[in-house]
Amino acid sequence: MTGASPRGTPGALGAALHGRFLHGLAVAPRRTAVRGPGWSLSYEALHERALTWAGALLRAAGHRPAAVAVLAAKGPHAYAGVLAALYAGAAVVPLSTGFPAARTRHMLEAAGVSAVIADAAGRAVLAGVPGPAPGVPVLAPDEVRAGSVPVDAAHALGEPLPAAAGDTAYVLFTSGSTGRPKGVRISHGSTAHYFHVLDARYDFGPQDVFSQIFDLNFDCAMFDLFCAWGAGATVQQVPAAAFRDVPAFAAEAGLTVWFSTPSTVSLVRRTAGLGAGSLSGLRWSIFAGEALKCADAADWQRAAPTSTVENLYGPTELTITICGYEWSPETTPGLAVHGIVPIGAVHKGHDHLLIDEDCEPVSGEGELVVTGPQMTSGYLDPADHRGRFVTHDGRTWYRTGDRVREVADGVLAYVDRLDAQxxxxxxxxxxxxxxxxxxxxxxxxxxxxxxxxxxxxxxxxxxxxxxxxxxxxxxxxxxxxxxxxxxxxxxxxxxxxxxxxxxxxxxxxxxxxxxxxxxxxxxxxxxxxxxxxxxxxxx
Structure with a gap:
């Protein structure tokens, strides 16, 4: 690090998720933290913006807010909003501007949101929320308007507020069988364990440029942001237009780390983007969110011959991903079930079981249940707990609803879903x-x-x-x-x-x-x- 130390960069914030950004800030203050079409923010600039907005949130609420929603299209306001909410000591609640107003209203109320950071698209959604106004202050960074939270650098925080391991870092909503979305709480302690595992697994550094494809209300986006920021690397927003020619975009942006759903492989293939060596700049190619086919992994490996291809697995309730497996063209096909790349071993520090339909432990194949530090602290509505957790040996385990098979020592393979999900x-x-x-x-x-x-x-x-x-x-x-x-x-x-x-x-x-x-x-x-x-x- 060169020059004066940026304001508000304490040596450590314990388990706080935003401590990872502060580490990146210390490593590479003037490097680009995040960029998109036509805009870019350095670590220093993003840090100062987040401190200013966090100060505004605290003044508007009059106290440390419990939860702050970020309702903005992917862009500088959204990324700064996520960091500002964490700096203010709040749980960040990323929401999509593409969701119907009624659904947004439900999520704001369920999460107990104390304030909203919204761009123009987000404010348009709020204007259409049915019934009485949510009654929470709105920070509108791109517009000075009556009733909005005033943003004044004079009231910026000197440093981010700390967070305890048990505090909620973020709340994400998943589709619910009851006809309404379920809010999942993930703690700072859970994210601390998760990223500790990833730091040991990967060699990310300031020279890396991460693709950022996932919407911010999808937990895989947290991988993009905080893996990159914890290493002082750059997050590159990938616009929809980039999928017309992914190799050209990747080369121009200098992408070295790719992270997406496996569906993207088919999309890139359809646009003739998987030619041999077409993605030669990638060091890591990581997939999650769906089953990764061996054929897709092989095609991607040919296009990105110098990258390591990995398949990650995990529900939101287990903090982004809970298993990982490195693709090998020599050994993986022999371990695959139904042509699907295995999901690998459960992260260290966790226990897992395979259970039958009576919730009794079995060997070989069964429903995967996991307990450990990455497990959610619970749903916002306790009624949603029913059927998702099981007690065994005096401990609570999360039921994934996925049938898996042990195909090698400690290596699991996905077989199918046990329910309609x-x-x-x-x-x-x-x-x-x-x-x-x-x-x-x-x-x-x-x-x-x-x-x-x-x-x-x-x-x-x-x-x-x-x-x-x-x-x-x-x-x-x-x-x-x-x-x-x-x-x-x-x-x-x-x-x-x-x-x-x-x-x-x-x-x-x-x-x-x-x-x-x-x-x-x-x-x-x-x-x-x-x-x-x-x-x-x-x-």
Whole structure:
């Protein structure tokens, strides 16, 4: 580090997540911390901005805020907002400007948000929130307006507030089977353990440039930000337009660390971006959020021959990822189950079990349950705990809902889901939430949503319903009022009645088979292509 020491960089903040940024600040104060199309912020500039905004938040609240929402499109306001919320000693609640207003309202209330940092897009969402105003102060960095939190550098914090290991670092929302999103609390202690594991696993340094593809309300974005910032590296926002020619973008940006969902491999392949050596600048190629196919890993390795390809696995409740596996063209195919790259070994410091349907430990294959420092401190609503945790040997374990198989000593492979939950472009989707929203549409009596493979190997949501036949576009419009775009099915099929299995339950297997059938008179009607989701961004 050269020059004067930046303001507010104590030697350590204990377990605080934002202590990782302070480490990067100390290592590389004048290097770029984060950049995107047409903008860039150095570590020093981002630090000063976060201190100023944190001071404004504390003055507006009159006390240390419990939770601060960041409602902004990916850009300088969003990244600075995440850091400012942490500096103010609050739990950061990243929200998407693409979500319906009613859903946003629910998340603001469920998280007990004390203040909101919002750009123009975020303020437009807040303006459309139904019912009474949320009643929380709004910090609008790009606009001075009546009622907004005043931002004055004279009141900036001298240094970030500390955080205890048990304090909540962030709250993220996942799709919920009850028809509403579930808020997951992750503590500073959990993130401290997680990044300690990653620091030992990877050799990231100030010279690295990380891709930043995931939306900030997807926990994998925390990997991007705090792996990079903990090393003094640069975070490079990847705009949707970059997927037209990923090799050219990667070369121009100097990307050395790639992190995305496996769906991106198919997308890059379709744009002829996986030619031999086309991604030769990458040192690390990391995938998470969905099952990684061996064929996709092999194609990506050929395109990025000098990079290490890794498959990471983990639900939000276990702090971003809880397992990791390094791809090997020689040994991995022999360990793969159904052509899927193994998920690897559970992180050190944790215990895991495989259990049967009676929650009894089994060997070889079963549902994966994990306990340890990365496990969530709980959902915002205690009612959501039901069915997600199990007690064994006097300890609480998180049930992943994933069936896994031990394929080598300590090496696990994903087999399938035990419930109806699916991963769509990295988003964890509870079809029951879609079903409930569909049943609220005019004319719909019952609804069942299934996921089937689509072109390129991705999963596609298909909705079946009973009641009055309704145009697919009309149903999709109704769902967009209450669901994020990625939860809106692309195809719809009206049935006089649902098929039943021998137990007189809805035969989801039969519905999946029908959804996967080739085009024909019985195929579900599709919504016009313009409604398809954009390039994969996150959950």
């Amino acid at each position: 699916v991963q769509v472009q990295g988003w964890r989707v509870e079809p029951a939430e879609i079903d409930q929203a569909l049943c609220a549409c005019a004319g719909v009596e019952e609804a069942v949503t299934v996921a089937v493979p689509a072109a390129g190997g991705d999963l596609e949501l298909v909705a079946f319903y009973t009641g009055s036949p309704t145009p697919a576009a009309q149903l999709a419009r109704g769902l967009r009022d209450v669901l994020p775009e990625r939860l809106v099915p692309r195809r719809y099929a009206h049935l006089a009645a649902f098929p039943l299995n021998a137990n007189r339950k809805i035969d989801r297997g039969a519905l999946r088979a029908r959804a996967a059938a080739p085009p024909g008179p019985a195929r579900a009607a599709a919504v016009p292509a313009r409604t398809a989701p954009p390039a994969p961004r996150g959950r």
